[in-house]
Amino acid sequence: MSNNLSMLEISELVCTRISHDLVGNIGAVSNAVELLEDGDMDFLDDIKNILKSSSFILASRMKFFRMIFGANNANLDNLDLVKKTTADYIKTICGNYDVTMELELQDGRFSKVAMLCVMIVADTFVRGGQIIIKQKEDRLIVSSENKSMLKDKVFIIKEVINDRISESLAQYAPILYLKEILKETKYSVKTSGIEGLEIIVE
Numbered sequence: 001m002s003n004n005l006s007m008l009e010i011s012e013l014v015c016t017r018i019s020h021d022l023v024g025n026i027g028a029v030s031n032a033v034e035l036l037e038d039g040d041m042d043f044l045d046d047i048k049n050i051l052k053s054s055s056f057i058l059a060s061r062m063k064f065f066r067m068i069f070g071a072n073n074a075n076l077d078n079l080d081l082v083k084k085t086t087a088d089y090i091k092t093i094c095g096n097y098d099v100t101m102e103l104e105l106q107d108g109r110f111s112k113v114a115m116l117c118v119m120i121v122a123d124t125f126v127r128g129g130q131i132i133i134k135q136k137e138d139r140l141i142v143s144s145e146n147k148s149m150l151k152d153k154v155f156i157i158k159e160v161i162n163d164r165i166s167e168s169l170a171q172y173a174p175i176l177y178l179k180e181i182l183k184e185t186k187y188s189v190k191t192s193g194i195e196g197l198e199i200i201v202e
Helices: 005-039 041-069 079-091 108-122 151-163 170-182
Strands: 099-104 129-136 139-145 189-191 198-201
Touching: 005 041, 005 170, 041 079, 041 108, 079 099, 079 108, 099 108, 108 129, 108 139, 108 170, 108 198, 151 170, 151 189, 170 189
Parallel strands: 099 129
Antiparallel strands: 129 139, 139 198, 189 198
């Protein structure tokens, strides 16, 4: 069952997904400001921690979203910046659990694709894990090591990637967007048959 959504409909899902991923920390900043306005200094340390944490999450996610969902961006050719932006985004996932990343890109061709795949894989994490991204000439492989992976979510992600179901939900916006932009290239996306989640673009 192939995806029949228009680019406008996919863009609406992307906007919904971005809003969802930002609104929680925007609310936290707003609450911290209200506490400051109340003038209760007993909560000053808590307020500082909230503002520091939330501002990092908001800035990191916004920079990441700008690079993967925005118009053509010359920064995608700066592999050091791609790695830092992606690593900072990953730090905003799973709260106190660590998500580590190994990123090996040879050039900027796969930068946006790799970042989108990282976002897709990161959605399956609960208690941390590792994301491994490797470009082998004209092939990109994104895999994960994650013992606490959400198996039901992994199953649906695989089905959406491989066109076996069409899920027009905001949580799958990165997949739908990735598949749409690949239509204008010689590449396509699929998953491997291994247990867990491995995404291949070739």
